[in-house]
Amino acid sequence: MGSAMSSRTGVPGPAGSGHGGVGANAAGGRDEGGDAAANLGVLVVRPAPVDLSRLAVMAARLARSLLPGDLVLLEGPLGAGKTALVRMVAEALGVTDGVRSPSFTIANTYQGRVTINHLDLYRLDGEADEDVFALEEYLTPDAVTFVEWPETARHRLIAAEWVIRMDHDTPDTRLVAIEARDEGVAARWGTA
Ligand SMILES: Nc1ncnc2c1ncn2[C@@H]1O[C@H](COP(=O)(O)OP(=O)(O)OP(=O)(O)O)[C@@H](O)[C@H]1O
Ligand SMILES: [Mg+2]
Numbered sequence: 001m002g003s004a005m006s007s008r009t010g011v012p013g014p015a016g017s018g019h020g021g022v023g024a025n026a027a028g029g030r031d032e033g034g035d036a037a038a039n040l041g042v043l044v045v046r047p048a049p050v051d052l053s054r055l056a057v058m059a060a061r062l063a064r065s066l067l068p069g070d071l072v073l074l075e076g077p078l079g080a081g082k083t084a085l086v087r088m089v090a091e092a093l094g095v096t097d098g099v100r101s102p103s104f105t106i107a108n109t110y111q112g113r114v115t116i117n118h119l120d121l122y123r124l125d126g127e128a129d130e131d132v133f134a135l136e137e138y139l140t141p142d143a144v145t146f147v148e149w150p151e152t153a154r155h156r157l158i159a160a161e162w163v164i165r166m167d168h169d170t171p172d173t174r175l176v177a178i179e180a181r182d183e184g185v186a187a188r189w190g191t192a
Contacts, residue, residue, distance in 0.1 A: 041163065042186040045178035049169045055081065058176065059088030062162075064192035065185075066093075068114050069141040073150040073157060076166035081174050082148045085166065086118050089146070102148075107138060115143035122149040161185045 050058060066072075066089075074082040087099040093112035102108040102120040110116040117138040124133055135156055138145050150157050160181060167175040180186035 041179045041181045042183055043177065044180050044186050044189040045176060047165065047167075047175050047177035049173040050176045051173055052081075055085060055174065055176070056088045056092075058178075059085055060092040061189070061192045062164075062178070063089045063092035065188040066114070066144050067161075067188070068144060070144045070162065071139060071157060071160040072144065072146045072162040072164060073160045074146060074148045074164050074166065075150065077168065080166040080168055082164075082166055083118075083120075085164065086116075086146045086148075090116050090118075093144075106133065109138075109143075115140075117143050117145040118148075119145065120148040121152045124152045 045058070062072075074085065076082055083099070083101045090099045090110055090112060093114060093116060095110040095112040095116060097110055099110065099118065100108065102118050103122055106121070106123065107117060107119045110118065119135075119138060121133075133153075135153055139159075147153075147157060147160075150160075162181070162185070163179045165175075165177045165179075169175045178189070180189060
């Protein structure tokens with residue numbers, strides 16, 4: 001059982017997790033996307049409306065796709081659901097503390113089956129702040145790091161394994177796109 005799991009050396013899945021209804025169409029690999037992005041990475045989920053109720057399913061699949069050391073950038077406007085998605089991924093990784101927006105603290109760290117850093121750079125104000133904020137301290141090989149509002153420090157975040165773009169859609173849906181840095185990272189999503 002769990003042959004897919006045995007090939008993973010990274011973040012262990014939930015105890016006893018079968019895929020059940022979660023990611024029910026996962027077997028098809030990059031079935032939700034597959035178009036190569038124009039200039040970056042591999043689009044594993046092309047921009048499409050996702051029901052709020054389905055976001056947790058997507059988050060759980062992302063959680064299974066992550067490895068320690070991964071950097072995940074979260075783009076999209078205020079209230080798009082970036083923090084909500086991090087909360088769902090963290091829960092899938094066994095975090096029991098409530099995940100709260102790090103808008104004011106800039107960074108929060110949680111301990112699940114892997115260390116999770118959750119950064120929000122919205123309040124970093126240009127280069128002066130950027131220089132004093134020790135961003136690299138969070139980008140450690142043992143942790144998964146999520147960064148909301150990465151634009152301010154984009155040039156220090158070019159190694160991101162994942163870029164997730166979220167946007168408002170209807171009250172019950174969000175537009176979500178997920179891009180992996182390369183085919184190797186994309187393959188994790190395909191088997192998650
Ligand atoms: N999956 C969801 N289910 C229910 N409500 C949601 C969901 N996602 C987002 N929301 C609603 O949208 C609000 C804003 O979401 P969230 O704080 O995650 O946005 P954000 O993209 O992190 O915004 P910011 O840029 O301000 O950090 C939440 O308080 C919640 O009311
Ligand atoms: Mg947020």
